[in-house]
Amino acid sequence: EPEVTQTPSHQVTQMGQEVILRCVPISNHLYFYWYRQILGQKVEFLVSFYNNEISEKSEIFDDQFSVERPDGSNFTLKIRSTKLEDSAMYFCASSSQGPNTEAFFGQGTRLTVV
Amino acid sequence: AQRVTQPEKLLSVFKGAPVELKCNYSYSGSPELFWYVQYSRQRLQLLLRHISRESIKGFTADLNKGETSFHLKKPFAQEEDSAMYYCALSGRSGYSTLTFGKGTMLLVSP
Numbered sequence: 001e002p003e004v005t006q007t008p009s010h011q012v013t014q015m016g017q018e019v020i021l022r023c024v025p026i027s028n029h030l031y032f033y034w035y036r037q038i039l040g041q042k043v044e045f046l047v048s049f050y051n052n053e054i055s056e057k058s059e060i061f062d063d064q065f066s067v068e069r070p071d072g073s074n075f076t077l078k079i080r081s082t083k084l085e086d087s088a089m090y091f092c093a094s095s096s097q098g099p100n101t102e103a104f105f106g107q108g109t110r111l112t113v114v
Numbered sequence: 115a116q117r118v119t120q121p122e123k124l125l126s127v128f129k130g131a132p133v134e135l136k137c138n139y140s141y142s143g144s145p146e147l148f149w150y151v152q153y154s155r156q157r158l159q160l161l162l163r164h165i166s167r168e169s170i171k172g173f174t175a176d177l178n179k180g181e182t183s184f185h186l187k188k189p190f191a192q193e194e195d196s197a198m199y200y201c202a203l204s205g206r207s208g209y210s211t212l213t214f215g216k217g218t219m220l221l222v223s224p
Contacts, residue, residue: 004157033211043158043200043214056211091158103212105150105158 002026006092006106013082013113021077021109023092032075033093033103034067036060043091049075082113116141116205120215127191128223135186135218137175137201146204147177147184148212153197161186161199171195191222 005024013019025032034046047057049067066078075094079086089110093103117140127133139145149161162170164177164184175186184201201215 035212035214042216043212045211045213048211093158102160102163104160107157 002104004092004094004104004106006090006109008109009107010110011112013111015084015113016081019079019082019111021079021090021092021111023075023077023106024073025075025092025094026096026104027073029094029096029104031055031095031097032067032069033095034077035091035093035105036088037091037108038085038088046077046090079111082111084113087111087113116145116203116213118201118203118213118215120199120201120218122218123216124219124221126221126223129193130190133186133188133191133195133220133222135199135201135220137184137186137215139182139184139201139203141182141203141205143205147175148202148204149173149175149184149186150200150202150214151197152200152217158200191220193222193224196220196222 004026007022032049035043036046037043045058047061047067048055064080068076089108091108092106095101095103119138121136147164150158151161152158162168173186173188175184177184198217198219200217202212204212
């Protein structure tokens with residue numbers, strides 16, 4: 001069964017450093033998402049991406065964040081200058097269509113900023 | 115603003131007991147409601163959604179617009195149901211952005 005895959009599973013970085021979280025969505029999906037979950041809190045929407053551009057973003061997704069689909073398979077989330085409060089589990093998801101369709105999630109990348 | 119509330123952090127029951135995981139939502143339009151489940155060390159996965167009206171693994175959920183609720187129910191809990199359950203809402207047309215509740219951990223003891 002096709003799956004969304006994320007790498008790395010765990011990333012430790014120093015405050016102020018740039019990190020890139022990588023995702024390979026399911027191959028025939030058109031909509032891509034990043035969510036994050038700070039320890040003990042709810043899963044929060046960051047950004048959605050369709051047709052090579054951001055379709056929606058939350059207030060969390062500020063100028064420090066960017067997303068890219070550099071080739072036909074990868075979907076990346078970059079944090080330019082990490083802060084301690086960026087420590088969280090980051091989930092990538094994809095769906096075949098937009099509204100009201102099932103989003104398939106990756107296993108997540110645990111980002112620890114020290 | 116759309117919001118999902120799951121009032122219970124933890125629900126602990128014995129095997130064979132009925133289960134009800136509560137979910138209330140706030141949304142001004144017509145929402146799409148989902149239940150996602152995360153078993154230990156596994157990814158978030160869709161359990162069910164209200165438009166499909168299915169029963170998955172014995173679980174059902176009915177959207178009650180009057181009470182703005184979408185509670186998840188199962189008449190007889192099994193040990194393998196132990197997991198984290200998230201209620202989620204999608205309210206915007208065009209994109210299936212999900213707003214999640216904080217989740218309820220269901221523990222089913224033998």
